[in-house]
Amino acid sequence: MKKLLLAVVFLTTTIVSAQKGSVLLGGNVGYSYEKIGESKLENFEFSPKVGYQFADKWTAGVEGSIMNVKTTGLDKTEKYKIGGFVRYSVPLSEIFSVFADLGAGYQSTSLNDAKGMYANLTPALFINMKRGFGLNFSIGGINYDNLDGKNDPRQERLGFDFGKTFNIGVSKNFAL
Known part of the structure; x- marks a missing residue:
């Protein structure tokens, strides 16, 4: 199971820096498990993205996320996100690009x-391996979100997590 999950994560993480007129497909798959005493927390997330590169450095598209959280003694929680994204990328050479x-x-x-609602800004590095396949690296970003529940007070979070997270993925560019 762990090998399959690792393969899925490797094949589906993040979107490629591409050429104008191309379609970008990608996303993230994540799993975490935490145990403190008798309490257990299990988290699984799938976050796909689909975009279209409409100019040499600009891509726009839609993104979503489905997350399941299981905590000992509590009901399973499901979280959903749907939104849009815009990407600006700058090629540094034939092999390296940076994007946000x-x-x-x-x-x-x-x-x-x-x-x-949610909003995030994530800078990253793309390494072109061969024929549109590449590796993507990011080390965090800036995040904001808010939630209003029926019986709970409004929650707002602002996060600045550069260096606290590390993501690596494989991506593919699909030319039209």
């Missing part, structure tokens, strides 16, 4: 039927 994704959209969670 700006995403924003709607989110909801099954816990107390909460709904809200």
Whole structure:
């Protein structure tokens, strides 16, 4: 199971820096498990993206996320996100490019039927391996989100997590 999950993560993470007129497909798959004493927390997330590169350095598209969180003694929580993103990429050479994704959209969670908005800015590095296949690296970004539930007070979060997270992925560019 762990090998299959690792293969899925490797094949589906992030979107490629591409050429004008191409379609970009990608996303992230993540899993985490935490145990403190008798309490266990399990988290699985799938976040696909689809975009179109409309100019040499600009890509726009849609993104989504489905997350399941299981905590000992509590009901399973499901979280959903749907929104758009825009990417600006700058080639440094034939092999390296840097890019930044700006995403924003709607989110909801099954816990107390909460709904809200999210926004994030994530800089990253793309390494072109061969024929549009490449590796993507990011080390965090800036995140904002809010949630309003039926019986809970409004929640707002602002995060600056450069260096706290590390993502690596494989991507493919599909020319039209």
